[in-house]
Amino acid sequence: MGILSFIKEAGEKLFSAASTPANAEAAPAAPDLAALNKTAGDAIATYIRSQGLDATNLQVTYDGASHTVTVSGEAADQPTKDRILVAAGNVQNVDKVDDQLGVTAPAAAPTQFHTVVAGDNLWKIAEKYYGSGAKNGVIFEANTPMLKSPDKIYPGQVLVIPPVQ
Incomplete structure (x- = not known):
């Protein structure tokens, strides 16, 4: 467990930079930052699952201010955990992944x-x-x-x- 670093400009484009909470301050109307963070977290969780990856009680949250994804739950094994973390981090506008994911069968x-x-x-x-x-x-x-x-x-x-x- 810990923090993994990524390059936020690289990766899958799941949501536009204009719709991420970090860029919301420039918008004329005050958007609901919690809703934007939830939408981004849900999009990343959907992307992880679309890769055929899942974990028991998988939870994915996104904090647009720090460009950090937090992933929690319990993966079946270490390779699945590693793939989930990399899938979450290789998304554009993600700079860090906070690994709170456990493993049923550690390597x-x-x-x-x-x-x-x-x-x-x-x-x-x-x-x-x-x-x-x-x-x-x-x-x-x-x-x-x-x-x-x-x-x-x-x-x-x-x-x-x-x-x-």
Whole structure:
């Protein structure tokens, strides 16, 4: 548990920047910030579930002022938890994910995360973490269904790097 950092300008576009609470102060009428935060949190929760990911009592909240998503509940296992956290963080206008998600069956080895930079590809990332680019499929599988293709990663995206089996 803790805070994971993301790049808020990168990621899935689930809601427009104009409708996020942080940009609401510039609007002429005072919007209901709690309602905007709830709408954004609900959109992120829907996105997580659309990826085939879920957890018991999954709760997702969004704070537009700090660009932070808080995720709570109980995931079945560590890989599911990691995918939920990455899915929540790889959303545009999300800067941090507050991990309050428990795990029914914890993993023995800790998970690592990698923030993609320009020039990265899964082969290079696998070489960095595993010593062999041929293990790039392990990273791809750990990040599906968020990754649709091993060739489609982008700078700022955060990937799960599972422990070597």
